Amino acid sequence: MLIIRKIHKWASIIVGIQFLLWLVSGIFFNTMDHTKAMGHSYKNHAHQHVEFNQSLFADPVVVLNSNRASISLTHTQLLGKPYYLLTHTKALYKNFKNDYTLVDAYTGESTIIDAQHATEIAKQSYSGPGDLVSVKTLQYPMDDFPKQQNAVWQINFSDDINTSVYIEVGSGRVVGHSDDDKRFADIFFMLHFMDYGSEGSFNNVQIILFAFVTLWLAFTGLIWTIDLGFRGQYKIKALAGTQKIKLFDKHQKSMGNITLSTHSNLLDGLIEHDIALPSSCGGGGTCGRCKVMITPPAKITSADHQHFSDGELQQGYRLACQHFSNDVQNMTLIDVTDAQKHTLTLTANQFISPTIKELRFQVKDVNKLNYKAGAFMRFFIPASTGISIPLNLPEQHKPHWQHIEHLEYEHLACTRNYSLSESSLSSDELVFTIKIQAAPHNDVLPGVGSNYLCNLHPGDSVDAIGPFEEFFAKRNSTKTMVLLGAGSGMAPLKSLISEQIALTNANQQQTRDMHFFYGARQEHDLLYADEFYRLAKSNEHFHYYPTLSKPNEDWLGSTGYVQQILQLNLSTMGDVTNIEFYLCGPQALMTETIDLLKANGVEDNQIAFDLFS
Numbered sequence: 001m002l003i004i005r006k007i008h009k010w011a012s013i014i015v016g017i018q019f020l021l022w023l024v025s026g027i028f029f030n031t032m033d034h035t036k037a038m039g040h041s042y043k044n045h046a047h048q049h050v051e052f053n054q055s056l057f058a059d060p061v062v063v064l065n066s067n068r069a070s071i072s073l074t075h076t077q078l079l080g081k082p083y084y085l086l087t088h089t090k091a092l093y094k095n096f097k098n099d100y101t102l103v104d105a106y107t108g109e110s111t112i113i114d115a116q117h118a119t120e121i122a123k124q125s126y127s128g129p130g131d132l133v134s135v136k137t138l139q140y141p142m143d144d145f146p147k148q149q150n151a152v153w154q155i156n157f158s159d160d161i162n163t164s165v166y167i168e169v170g171s172g173r174v175v176g177h178s179d180d181d182k183r184f185a186d187i188f189f190m191l192h193f194m195d196y197g198s199e200g201s202f203n204n205v206q207i208i209l210f211a212f213v214t215l216w217l218a219f220t221g222l223i224w225t226i227d228l229g230f231r232g233q234y235k236i237k238a239l240a241g242t243q244k245i246k247l248f249d250k251h252q253k254s255m256g257n258i259t260l261s262t263h264s265n266l267l268d269g270l271i272e273h274d275i276a277l278p279s280s281c282g283g284g285g286t287c288g289r290c291k292v293m294i295t296p297p298a299k300i301t302s303a304d305h306q307h308f309s310d311g312e313l314q315q316g317y318r319l320a321c322q323h324f325s326n327d328v329q330n331m332t333l334i335d336v337t338d339a340q341k342h343t344l345t346l347t348a349n350q351f352i353s354p355t356i357k358e359l360r361f362q363v364k365d366v367n368k369l370n371y372k373a374g375a376f377m378r379f380f381i382p383a384s385t386g387i388s389i390p391l392n393l394p395e396q397h398k399p400h401w402q403h404i405e406h407l408e409y410e411h412l413a414c415t416r417n418y419s420l421s422e423s424s425l426s427s428d429e430l431v432f433t434i435k436i437q438a439a440p441h442n443d444v445l446p447g448v449g450s451n452y453l454c455n456l457h458p459g460d461s462v463d464a465i466g467p468f469e470e471f472f473a474k475r476n477s478t479k480t481m482v483l484l485g486a487g488s489g490m491a492p493l494k495s496l497i498s499e500q501i502a503l504t505n506a507n508q509q510q511t512r513d514m515h516f517f518y519g520a521r522q523e524h525d526l527l528y529a530d531e532f533y534r535l536a537k538s539n540e541h542f543h544y545y546p547t548l549s550k551p552n553e554d555w556l557g558s559t560g561y562v563q564q565i566l567q568l569n570l571s572t573m574g575d576v577t578n579i580e581f582y583l584c585g586p587q588a589l590m591t592e593t594i595d596l597l598k599a600n601g602v603e604d605n606q607i608a609f610d611l612f613s
């Protein structure tokens, strides 16, 4: 679909520009003075037609026989004198290539329209105040009369609008007048008829190409619209059907019926009925948390295959985020959370590194949400227009975005999960640390959720469901905590640290040793570094290990990958069975760290991790 959307976008730009030109030139045609637009401001419209005694004319048969082969002989008059006009080659129109001979009607002698003769004819046709300036011959093509294919005399006058009179060399015919007014109007004719090659014709190659571009615009728009329709983007309530579903709890006890609109995603549809299934991937089909059992058996998706055995699939186990209401008549909920839908209002939005922002929200109609540190919220991102470079980028962060091309893009509605970076014990607001995901290249969209949220303004609202508590510190434990993360994996770990400090300060638990390993590329990527340095200085139980993978020369701290620094320090922390490990970061970091811990005798139940992807 990306290529279809790209073609549609570029086609709409081309068609849009031409529509604008049609609009502007159309308005001009309606308001212009037509006499001026035709170049007739100084045209003499008085026609002098003289009757001649044709018996005095040379015999036309003799004239025809004494000249080149002709296909017609007609009478004409120039400057009050009669002529025969012999046509040797006749085209469809006068301005097409024709071949004439002009013959004096009295003497039968052929006549050439020379500069002097052309000037006299032009003067007779001209009524302006100007004097003769210059006379020259022009061949096809000529700017003022692009359709004129026969050679002409151009006679120029010195008036206020630079009038030129054109006389056809072969016939002495006045081809037309041109002046600055006509030349200005010709620009609008060129724009209106897309005659960018000055061919003087509507049937030009640009118009034909434009018709193809318009066809592509319509064709790609149709495909895009159908695609959006299939993805449930258009929900016309009056037309939408509904599907009644019988719900059961995991003990097969009836929970009653719910009604979902047909084609609504089961994970999202249940939320409309205040039923939140667990999910840490936001509906991406990767976490395997949103399990339900449905009948009749629905088509098995590849994500279902990854998370269920053949036996479970046969029983009807499916991932709710991968199926739609029209697949289902009965649904058993395997696991349900207490999470609820809330409207959040943004109170603050600030950069804390070149690519990461801290967003603070208040919950509408609720004083405060209580949750365990490490929890996350699932945001409902509406269909919208996004931009590839964040708004209000501070001057010092601009170099980090220089290589990103400025793009605007449309995105569909979706859900995205973000971890809270403060515990509810330390803040009344919901605080998030969100990395603005840039697109790796122009063929894929930037992170839709992060770009949408990070471009919100204070006062804006967004819906979210949660908090979901799936990654949290064990309560009533006295074991040492080792926390390790990188990038925006900071959020849940910072939340855990603040919760531990708050619990200890409130004498609700014994002081625990905490070792915080945090990896970043450069010093400006070390989030909240001052806060953690201060905490490490004031609290002997907190130890901070900032580590840079691409440090500047003046960096005096640890360098390399953060898991390597953990390995170097692990033996100094005593018996590993007395340590709990909390990890949050990208897949590669998690895998390497877990392998390292296991190689050092750490058991699975000592490791909690929050994988973001």
Ligand code: FES
Residues within 6 Å of the ligand: 267, 278, 279, 280, 281, 282, 283, 284, 285, 286, 287, 288, 289, 290, 319, 320, 321, 322
């Ligand atoms: S698999 Fe994660 S929400 Fe469905």
